[in-house]
Amino acid sequence: MNKIIDNLTPGQIVAELDKYIIGQKDAKKNVAIALRNRWRRMNATPEMQQEIIPNNILMIGSTGVGKTEIARRLAKIADAPFTKVEASKFTEVGYVGRDVESMVRDLVEQSINIVKTKKKDEVKIKATEAVEDKILNILIPPVKKSGNKNADIDLDAQEDTELNQETREAFRNKLKNGDLDNRKIEIDVSGGSMAPIGVMGGPIDDVSMMNIQEMIGGFMPKGNKKRKVSIAEARKILMEEESAKLIDMDEVKEEAIWKAENLGMIFIDEIDKIASSGGKSGPDVSREGVQRDLLPIVEGSTVNTKHGAIKTDHILFIAAGAFHVSKPSDLIPELQGRFPIRVELEALTEDNFYHILKTPKNALTKQYVAMLEAEGVALTFSDESLRELASLAFQANLEVENIGARRLQTVMSHLLNDILFDVPEKIPAGSEIEISKEMVSEKLSSLIKNKDLSQYIL
Incomplete structure (x- = not known):
């Protein structure tokens, strides 16, 4: 069993997620339990291991609140194969489009890569x-070597x-x-x-x-x-x-399939796009067809891949959707039943935005500091400037489309584009730049006055 999971309790898993994701305590708690349950299943008796099935999770929340990031970080913590698919890319069997089994094949490929990388590290010295x-x-x-028997030549x-x-x-x-x-x-x-x-x-x-x-x-x-x-x-x-x-590829395939079957996670995004709105004609027929094609995979079936057959019974499925137009009850009852854990993600507040800019290991501010560090330029942000950025981003989300934390990329890009353009020609290496509240207000005032931000949305 994976050593990382062995050492992490649900509380420690949440603490790890907190390093990258702000808020969403309920969602973090549920995914932490789901991850720890995998270790519990592995340590149950062999008879019970086959009977314990994962509790798949349905995340409900608007765009940019952290649904995908929670699932992706969880897979990294567990060192588990992870694949993300958009449900809207699938089409019913018989129509042109991706077949739902392809997500399981993608997971196996991901698992093969993880195991191969590990094996490469093991043989690195010899290689x-x-x-x-x-x-x-x-x-x-x-x-x-010469075959000549002459002593001098030898x-x-x-x-x-x-x-x-x-x-x-x-x-x-x-x-x-x-x-x-x-x-x-x-x-x-x-x-x-x-x-x-x-x-x-x-x-x-x-x-x-x-x-x-x-x-x-x-x-x-x-x-x-x-x-x-x-x-x-x-x-x-x-x-x-x-x-x-x-590397013994047969051994790699065997380990990769075990890893995918027992530790694999599939994140199905935009599941609300395949929920039927009540009609039984036109696109609704195809949407329901996709749900029926998804059902056996989520319930547990055997999928053939080029590396061998894989059972999906113990793969953890995390589905997510905004559900603005449709609602979870619009999914077919059988599929609803396969996602027993429902988690509603909260809308991000202004305070959340401030912490997103300041706290995570991969915070946007830290990314820009690292990029300019490569040019020998020291970039710093005052606390007031972060508060102002958070306030303006939150305001923009209220007044235009709410795109969650992605709005921060828009405002940060608009704020720092001139600096990024001027380095290193006008701003040479060794320079120090501090972003103040006044600079933020001055740079972004036009962006907020112009309510139509569509041209700036990334």
């Missing part, structure tokens, strides 16, 4: 040594071998220090992947297409081609090849 040897063989080929050959070995070791140190990174060498690179295959006739599902491509790919010759690249680039290319040789 690095193999890559160094390959590069050294190109730079200074090893001396071939002694010369031994001296050549020793000299060659010393030179190789000197170059190995240079390689490790990065002194040779810009030098060009010629390496053999395995041939690229096949071009996509078009199939004439009727529609074909994803799995069949993948199987056809793999089958035809097996018959195609896998030739190598020579490329002239810098040693830094060669190291990356060869590292991928050497790591692939050392």
Whole structure:
């Protein structure tokens, strides 16, 4: 079982989420319980493990209040495979569009990547040594042993071998220090992947297409081609090849499927867009069809992927929607029943906006400070300026469309665009800039006076 989950209680999970997301205590509490319940299930008796099913969550709240961010951060905390899909992208089986099973395949791909990255770290030392040897063989080929039995020639050959070995070791140190990174060498690179295959006739599902491509790919010759690249680039290319040789892909697939089945999370956004508004004709028929296609996946079924079959019984599904036009009861009853936990996210207040600018590890203000730091310019914000920014953003949301915390990106961009343009030409490295309340009022007064902010919405 995942070591991170082992060590985190629901309270600690909420504390981790608090580092990035302001407010929404109820939503954080429910997702923390859902995450801890996974550990509890893993530690139950084997008979009960199959019986305990996750309590899927339906988040209700307008745009920009933190629905997606909560789910994404939760997956990071758990080091779990996570995929986000928009329900509005799916269409009923038989119509042109994405098939609902594709989200499970995306989850498996994500899981494969997580496991492969972990395995690459495990074989990194061995792979690095193999890559160094390959590069050294190109730079200074090893001396071939002579089959001659003449003592003098044999002694010369031994001296050549020793000299060659010393030179190789000197170059190995240079390689490790990065002194040779810009030098060009010629390496053999395995041939690229096949071009996509078009199939004439009727529609074909994803799995069949993948199987056809793999089958035809097996018959195609896998030739190598020579490329002239810098040693830094060669190291990356060869590292991928050497790591692939050392990793057992069957083991990766097995672990990835287990991880996806038991720890995987699928975030279905815009689920309100597929809720029927009551009619039974036109687009409503297709919307209900999508819900019926989603139902078996959420209830628990087996989906075929190119890495093997995966059961969806214990995947945690988190659905979200604004539900401005429709309401949760407009979803088909069977699907409603599969999302027993309902969480209503609160609208953000002016005080929330102030804390969003100041507190999170990835706060917008900290992002702009880091960007200008790269130019050698020190940017600071006074507390009053943050209060003023929060006030203006909140006001704009009231007067125009409420886009939640995304409004902060609009006002911050408008406030700092001139500074970002002037660095480094007019504002050189070593400069210090403090954003004051007066500067905020002056820069953004025109933005607020002009009620139509549509041109500034990101």
